[in-house]
Amino acid sequence: MTYIHDTISSLQHTSPAQTEFYQAVEDVLDSLAPILEDDKRYQQHAIIERLVEPERQIMFRVPWLDDRGQIQVNKGYRIEFNSALGPYKGGLRFHPSVNASIIKFLGFEQIFKNALTGLAIGGGKGGANFDPKGKSDQEIMRFCQSFMTELYRHIGPNTDVPAGDIGVGTREIGYLFGQYKRIVNRFDGVLTGKSMLWGGSEARKQATGFGCVYFAQNMLEDRDQSIKGKTCLVSGSGNVAIYTMEKLYELGAKPVACSDSNGTIYHSQGIDLDLIKDLKERRHERLKVYLETHTDAEYTPREDYPEDGHSIWRYQADLAFPCATQNELTERDAQCLLENGCSAIAEGANMPSTQAAVDLFVEAGVAYGPGKAANAGGVATSQLEMAQNAGMRHWSFAEVDQRLQEIMRHIYCTSRDTAARYGSERNLVLGANIAGFKRVADAMIEQGLV
Numbered sequence: 001m002t003y004i005h006d007t008i009s010s011l012q013h014t015s016p017a018q019t020e021f022y023q024a025v026e027d028v029l030d031s032l033a034p035i036l037e038d039d040k041r042y043q044q045h046a047i048i049e050r051l052v053e054p055e056r057q058i059m060f061r062v063p064w065l066d067d068r069g070q071i072q073v074n075k076g077y078r079i080e081f082n083s084a085l086g087p088y089k090g091g092l093r094f095h096p097s098v099n100a101s102i103i104k105f106l107g108f109e110q111i112f113k114n115a116l117t118g119l120a121i122g123g124g125k126g127g128a129n130f131d132p133k134g135k136s137d138q139e140i141m142r143f144c145q146s147f148m149t150e151l152y153r154h155i156g157p158n159t160d161v162p163a164g165d166i167g168v169g170t171r172e173i174g175y176l177f178g179q180y181k182r183i184v185n186r187f188d189g190v191l192t193g194k195s196m197l198w199g200g201s202e203a204r205k206q207a208t209g210f211g212c213v214y215f216a217q218n219m220l221e222d223r224d225q226s227i228k229g230k231t232c233l234v235s236g237s238g239n240v241a242i243y244t245m246e247k248l249y250e251l252g253a254k255p256v257a258c259s260d261s262n263g264t265i266y267h268s269q270g271i272d273l274d275l276i277k278d279l280k281e282r283r284h285e286r287l288k289v290y291l292e293t294h295t296d297a298e299y300t301p302r303e304d305y306p307e308d309g310h311s312i313w314r315y316q317a318d319l320a321f322p323c324a325t326q327n328e329l330t331e332r333d334a335q336c337l338l339e340n341g342c343s344a345i346a347e348g349a350n351m352p353s354t355q356a357a358v359d360l361f362v363e364a365g366v367a368y369g370p371g372k373a374a375n376a377g378g379v380a381t382s383q384l385e386m387a388q389n390a391g392m393r394h395w396s397f398a399e400v401d402q403r404l405q406e407i408m409r410h411i412y413c414t415s416r417d418t419a420a421r422y423g424s425e426r427n428l429v430l431g432a433n434i435a436g437f438k439r440v441a442d443a444m445i446e447q448g449l450v
């Protein structure tokens with residue numbers, strides 16, 4: 001299709017070497033042919049050309065002092081991608097791999113994800129190539145303060161509301177908020193994922209993982225199956241992976257494997273989630289330490305992974321939940337999952353499957369929930385946090401969880417029904433992309449040429 005080729009060629013010229021960004025754009029454009037054919041207004045209003053260019057890109061120096069008194073410098077980003085539906089909304093990622101391509105792919109995905117929630121939130125993302133691993137609490141605080149000393153002027157509760165992502169949890173949000181408040185002298189809802197002591201929402205910590213399992217539940221129910229009794233693989237062992245495993249246990253399933261960037265644990269008895277929480281949320285330990293408590297578990301270090309894929313997807317299981325990072329599930333991994341009888345994949349991470357892996361899932365007709373639909377529970381609950389802050393209210397855990405379940409059902413049904421309407425029954429990739437695109441594109445048309 002020429003519009004895909006033309007768009008990617010143009011991006012290669014204007015935004016060179018941003019391969020993850022091109023991948024995310026291609027994934028969306030690949031789905032759009034039926035709606036572009038159906039409604040010529042999108043081409044007349046140059047919606048695609050405008051969508052792929054962020055409204056604003058902020059890049060800045062983040063100087064900070066380490067514990068030895070040495071000055072360190074990192075690069076910070078905030079990409080304010082699209083505000084047609086509401087204030088820019090999306091997390092901050094602190095990881096050494098962060099660059100413009102990674103932040104732009106995440107920001108682009110966020111536009112459609114946020115649109116799918118049905119809530120009033122635009123798309124944005126940010127972060128820095130800062131590695132929190134091995135840093136002291138004081139170093140993390142100094143880094144966050146320096147990061148916010150530039151970021152504060154670009155954000156606001158009705159302008160741009162960042163949150164966490166990889167490497168940014170409640171501790172980092174606390175330091176970022178403290179510095180924001182000190183500079184602007186206002187206590188407002190400018191960040192989400194805040195501590196429960198000072199304006200956070202119940203269930204935000206759990207929301208992405210819980211939401212991902214609710215999404216899987218919806219997919220399975222439509223196929224007369226249930227989560228109960230299923231064996232599951234959950235990659236990662238951070239915020240999303242932990243609360244995916246927690247909800248799976250609550251619904252009677254058994255996660256048997258999880259991972260971190262150094263290796264994979266397989267434990268046929270079922271992953272000991274209390275131990276994982278202790279290792280990852282409190283002690284900030286490597287996953288390998290799990291073996292000190294459970295000698296019957298199996299650990300595969302990253303160096304022993306096959307060249308064409310990852311260890312975790314080679315185990316037999318009914319359901320798979322990629323919850324670590326982008327492109328962590330390759331074509332070969334997808335083949336292994338399908339050969340081993342895996343019947344549903346719900347993505348807690350952003351773009352965890354390569355395009356070839358996605359194509360295999362869609363062709364095989366298994367239940368496949370792409371990240372922008374399946375992991376939208378986190379950002380949706382962030383919007384619930386914004387609503388509580390604006391109304392000076394605090395809702396109970398049960399109330400937020402109930403709303404989260406309704407939102408995940410809405411996202412699932414909208415994606416499913418849109419796929420059917422455009423002639424690709426059960427293709428949730430196409431359904432999610434078209435439904436997200438339509439809401440944003442229609443809003444852009446109504447708001448004129450901006």
Ligand SMILES: NC(=O)C1=CN([C@@H]2O[C@H](COP(=O)(O)OP(=O)(O)OC[C@H]3O[C@@H](n4cnc5c(N)ncnc54)[C@H](O)[C@@H]3O)[C@@H](O)[C@H]2O)C=CC1
Nearest residue numbers: 165166167208236237238239240260261324325349350378
């Ligand atoms: N935190 C949130 O609310 C949301 C997060 N996401 C996505 O979920 C994914 C995970 O994010 P969080 O859990 O928040 O981050 P986190 O920082 O809490 O945890 C990330 C986990 O992934 C592991 N990891 C990183 N690279 C890996 C690799 N190559 N192989 C295996 N494990 C690896 C890390 O060791 C860590 O356990 C990311 O793709 C993020 O963008 C998506 C929606 C919302």
Ligand SMILES: O=C(O)CCC(=O)C(=O)O
Nearest residue numbers: 090091163165378379382
């Ligand atoms: O809660 C938020 O605002 C952002 C969550 C996020 O970064 C994501 O959905 O990928």
